[in-house]
Amino acid sequence: MMDIVSKTIANSRPGRPRAVPDLAPELAPREQILLAAAALFVEQGFAGTSTRAIAEAVGIRQASLYYHFAGKDDILAELLDRSVRPSTDIAGRLERAAGADPSAAAAALYALAEADVRLLTETPHNIGSLYLMPEVRDPRFDSFRTARDELQATYGRLALLAQAAANRPDQEPPLSPTTLGALLIQVVEVVIPLRRREDAAPEPDPAAIAAAVLRLVGLDHEEIRAARRGAGEFAGT
Known part of the structure; x- marks a missing residue:
């Protein structure tokens, strides 16, 4: 198309x-x-x-x-909204489905990161590259920033709960949900600069980036594999 x-x-x-x-x-x-x-x-x-x-x-x-x-402000507002709103909707459904179960939260976090990477990869013309434009800080685009802030907060809440799935006594004190969310959404949004590269960089791998998110949360290889399997159960959520 x-x-x-x-x-x-x-x-x-x-x-x-x-x-x-x-x-x-x-x-x-x-x-x-x-x-x-x-x-x-x-x-x-x-x-x-x-x-x-x-x-x-x-x-x-x-x-x-x-x-x-009405003008180009309205056009940009809709483009920005389309780049984040689907992920925000998915995040809410996944968090509700996971409930208070740490293992389910790990699977939900994996599913969210994977879906978010796919959305950013498929957004026409890499509109995510406009996130840091100074104009986006204007109140005209409050709706976009509110949606992205909520997405980031959901990453943080799921991550904090998923850390309990690791259950290792020697684990470092957990970061706050706010810090975790900010860290993890940046990992997912690495897709944006990757798409801007002019060399023959390979397409971002949603599964690999989702696994990296869980590694940052503190899960090991087997726990990530279990989360990946669990993420499949959220299909259609």
Whole structure:
């Protein structure tokens, strides 16, 4: 689908009604606007991208863009929301399913990290690379930051509970859930800079990154294997 969208954008005339048949009829104009904006925001930055440039990339009039979005703030807000909201929803379901069982929490943490890596890997044009833009700190994007903060907090709560599954008397004093969550979400989001590399770096392995998350929590190889098996039971949660 992404190849089709790229061809559609490339073959459209700037700022004019489409001069060629729509090559991606299954995509609504709103979705094409989001895809084009994602590419431009990543390549040129938010401040360096105008709504006119987005409309030209799609091959529609600027007025048509405003039919779907009030402005580029709204476009970025939706892109950011789509990059984190699915993981936040999954996190909530997994945490509820795990309950207070440490072994189930380890499996839920593995499942969450794996799902989160997949989402970040598949997000069009690596929109996650915009997380650290100064504009994202603006109150306009409070909804995104709130969702990401909740995702981070869920990582921390699951990690703290999962540490009890290791049950080793010589284990170092546990980090706080806040610190654990911040640490683990950074491990998962390593996918973002990896996608920006221009060399032939291999695709990030969701299973390997999920295992790294559990190693940081303090689980050993056998405990991680058990968590991986348990994660399969959360399918469809």
